[in-house]
Amino acid sequence: MIMLTIDTSTFALSVAVVDHDRTIGEWTTHLKKNHSIRLMPAVRMLLEECDLSLQDLDAVAVAKGPGSYTGVRIGLMTAKSLAWAAGLPLYGVSSLSVLAANARGSQLISPFMDARRGQVFTGLYRFENGKLMQEKPDQIRMHDDWLHELAAGGEPVTLISPDYSKHQELISQTLGELELPAHAQDHLPRASSIAMLAAEQNPYKNVHDAVPEYLRLAEAEAKWREAHGK
Amino acid sequence: MKPNVLLAIETSCDETAAAVIEDGKTIRSSVVASQMESHKRFGGVVPEIASRHHVEVMTIVMEQALEEAGVTPEDLDGVCVTEGPGLVGALLVGVNAAKAAAFAWDVPLIGVHHIAGHIYANHLVEPLEFPLIALVVSGGHTELVYMPEDGVYEKIGETRDDAVGEAYDKVARTIGLPYPGGPHVDKLAAEGTDSLGFPRVRLEADSYDFSFSGLKSAVINTLHNARQKGEEPEQADIAASFQAAAVDVLVEKTMRAVKEHGVSRLVVAGGVAANSGLRQALTEAAEKEDVQLTIPPLSLCTDNAAMIGAAGYVRFRIGQFSDDRLNGVPGLELR
Ligand SMILES: [Zn+2]
Numbered sequence: 001m002i003m004l005t006i007d008t009s010t011f012a013l014s015v016a017v018v019d020h021d022r023t024i025g026e027w028t029t030h031l032k033k034n035h036s037i038r039l040m041p042a043v044r045m046l047l048e049e050c051d052l053s054l055q056d057l058d059a060v061a062v063a064k065g066p067g068s069y070t071g072v073r074i075g076l077m078t079a080k081s082l083a084w085a086a087g088l089p090l091y092g093v094s095s096l097s098v099l100a101a102n103a104r105g106s107q108l109i110s111p112f113m114d115a116r117r118g119q120v121f122t123g124l125y126r127f128e129n130g131k132l133m134q135e136k137p138d139q140i141r142m143h144d145d146w147l148h149e150l151a152a153g154g155e156p157v158t159l160i161s162p163d164y165s166k167h168q169e170l171i172s173q174t175l176g177e178l179e180l181p182a183h184a185q186d187h188l189p190r191a192s193s194i195a196m197l198a199a200e201q202n203p204y205k206n207v208h209d210a211v212p213e214y215l216r217l218a219e220a221e222a223k224w225r226e227a228h229g230k
Numbered sequence: 231m232k233p234n235v236l237l238a239i240e241t242s243c244d245e246t247a248a249a250v251i252e253d254g255k256t257i258r259s260s261v262v263a264s265q266m267e268s269h270k271r272f273g274g275v276v277p278e279i280a281s282r283h284h285v286e287v288m289t290i291v292m293e294q295a296l297e298e299a300g301v302t303p304e305d306l307d308g309v310c311v312t313e314g315p316g317l318v319g320a321l322l323v324g325v326n327a328a329k330a331a332a333f334a335w336d337v338p339l340i341g342v343h344h345i346a347g348h349i350y351a352n353h354l355v356e357p358l359e360f361p362l363i364a365l366v367v368s369g370g371h372t373e374l375v376y377m378p379e380d381g382v383y384e385k386i387g388e389t390r391d392d393a394v395g396e397a398y399d400k401v402a403r404t405i406g407l408p409y410p411g412g413p414h415v416d417k418l419a420a421e422g423t424d425s426l427g428f429p430r431v432r433l434e435a436d437s438y439d440f441s442f443s444g445l446k447s448a449v450i451n452t453l454h455n456a457r458q459k460g461e462e463p464e465q466a467d468i469a470a471s472f473q474a475a476a477v478d479v480l481v482e483k484t485m486r487a488v489k490e491h492g493v494s495r496l497v498v499a500g501g502v503a504a505n506s507g508l509r510q511a512l513t514e515a516a517e518k519e520d521v522q523l524t525i526p527p528l529s530l531c532t533d534n535a536a537m538i539g540a541a542g543y544v545r546f547r548i549g550q551f552s553d554d555r556l557n558g559v560p561g562l563e564l565r
Contacts (some may be wrong), residue, residue, distance in 0.1 A: 016312075023298035025322060034321050034557065036325065036326060036558060037555045037556075037557045038555075039326070039553060040326070040329045040330065040333060040554040040555075041554040043333070044333065044554055052331075054334055065551050067293055069278065069281070069319075070281075070319055070322065073281060073285050073319070073323060074322060074324065074328075075325050075328050076285065077285055077288065077322075077323050077330070078326045078327075078329070078330045079330075080285075080288075080289055080327075080330075081288070081289060081292075081326065081327040081329075081330030081331050081334070082330040082333070082334055083326075084289040084292070084293070084331075085303065085330060085331040085335060086334040150424045207289060208289050208290045208293075209281075210284060211286055212282075214282070218276065218278040218279045218282065219278065219326040220278065220279060221276075221279060224271060224272065
């Protein structure tokens with residue numbers, strides 16, 4: 001099964017073509033550049049370099065969020081349209097699980113992304129028999145609270161995030177020796193991991209059903225609900 | 231010869247639209263999924279919510295457009311999409327969907343200016359003849375465009391502050407009419423008289439630019455002053471007086487542009503082209519000056535993808551394609 005995979009949920013842009021557990025090609029940049037301009041050329045270039053056309057693919061998979069609203073939408077809309085137009089099955093995996101997949105060992109893994117105003121998108125994962133299992137659902141939390149919750153658990157944990165350096169001080173203050181640091185190069189999402197994660201789940205029943213996992217209401221919606229007691 | 235069939239996509243604001251257009255002039259299908267209901271409670275379009283809706287329904291709308299047209303992807307010769315202007319997040323949904331579809335089907339991609347689309351909506355009603363003047367009036371635009379020939383646009387005037395549709399919505403809110411206010415003001419205006427003497431803002435004598443913020447303030451002040459005196463002016467008279475002032479300026483500048491550019495064809499485009507006061511005044515003026523006027527039916531005045539296909543076909547015909555780097559450009563210039 002040859003799968004085209006896409007992750008644009010953070011500043012990293014990553015696309016890959018994976019055949020079962022063999023990565024045929026992967027292209028990742030970590031630049032503050034526009035995903036909308038660069039994603040389609042990246043997909044075209046990667047397929048060309050791998051001597052593949054869309055007809056050679058068996059599925060498309062995408063990191064469906066959480067993350068940057070715009071980034072997630074660009075990746076998901078591109079993957080969704082490709083799958084729809086080419087008649088291919090579509091898989092959506094958690095963007096946080098893609099980060100978690102970079103960790104090694106059997107300890108707890110807490111991937112996160114900065115969600116502004118002291119908040120993070122985060123969750124809790126662990127590898128069991130080579131499979132990434134979810135221990136706590138993806139959620140949006142005050143990073144401070146979340147780290148204290150991890151500390152209270154008393155179990156060593158690895159934190160993975162493209163925003164790691166910005167949060168490093170708070171992490172070491174709160175977790176101290178409970179933190180098992182990741183390698184510096186493991187903080188970037190890699191689209192090749194999406195294939196492994198997608199293989200563990202079902203594709204969307206209908207490609208039309210694919211929507212981003214924002215984990216947060218649009219601000220206007222949240223305010224409206226607050227004002228109307230909902 | 232086999233006709234050219236284009237799929238067109240439009241997501242610049244709060245309508246998710248797709249259409250199939252044959253040879254730039256025949257509508258094979260035109261699907262519009264409106265989000266108006268979900269923005270109503272906010273009193274205006276919320277960009278993030280618009281973007282979220284677009285992602286939800288984009289592929290469904292494209293599929294429906296193909297089905298209603300009775301075409302399969304193999305029949306398509308290209309994909310057109312609005313690249314701007316508009317809400318950036320909303321534009322990005324359509325642009326990325328279009329890029330992916332064009333790539334998957336291996337057909338050319340054509341980025342289209344939203345205003346060019348509005349102007350070419352007229353081509354779907356009656357073939358355009360050049361040179362012409364186009365008056366584009368909507369919630370986001372008030373522009374006068376001179377077109378010496380097919381696909382060539384010269385913007386000769388634009389609003390310096392509020393778009394005329396925006397002014398309509400604000401006036402509607404001030405007198406307590408529901409969102410979107412434009413059509414309500416139009417309806418109410420028919421029942422009132424132009425008795426309040428609101429200003430006609432004409433700017434410099436030779437300018438084709440517009441300004442509606444002064445008019446809007448005059449309406450708000452009049453109402454405010456009356457209410458302070460414990461009076462409530464007739465709503466219908468406010469609507470009629472506002473509409474008369476707005477329409478006067480629009481018609482006067484448009485007809486001056488027609489005369490000074492020596493054109494005999496005038497087209498109107500954009501959501502406010504549905505306004506009955508404007509339609510009537512323009513029709514009368516055009517008749518008097520012996521100018522041929524087209525105003526599209528309502529379904530082609532408001533945002534739709536058929537118009538994007540019609541405008542895109544002009545570029546398709548001369549091979550003016552976009553590449554994979556096409557982006558959503560909120561402030562895209564008409565060129
Ligand atoms: Zn429009």
